[in-house]
Amino acid sequence: MPSYRDRPGAPAPGTRLCALDEIREPGARGFLFGEGTTRFDMFIVRQGDKVVGYVNECPHAFTPLETWADKFLTLAEDEIICSTHGALFRIEDGLCTSGPCTGKRLIPVPVAVKDGMVIISG
Ligand code: FES
Incomplete structure (x- = not known):
């Protein structure tokens, strides 16, 4: 499994992303670092x-999975969906359960909540 850390521009452990309360529950939010x-x-x-x-x-x-900002979940908000061809992924481990990449996984980015803030944790 490739690591997010191998990607240029990947945020360092400890990077603060946002307050937990800034994300709907359930919900999702995208983050961009760097450019080019x-x-x-x-x-x-x-x-x-x-x-x-x-x-x-x-x-x-x-x-990228989303077409509209922060729209990473299905209507039922219980799975991640790719808007390009409709692949579905389990939220807990990123495993694709349906679609053209069934059996493959999203690359995890370890995150945690610390003092109400979501941070890169590892
Ligand atoms: S690019 Fe995501 S299902 Fe095809």
């Missing part, structure tokens, strides 16, 4: 007080 060849695109999903993070890149065609 060092652009790093990621998103986080909140469920209650838990958050998970992934590189914003579908393992099918390597495009």
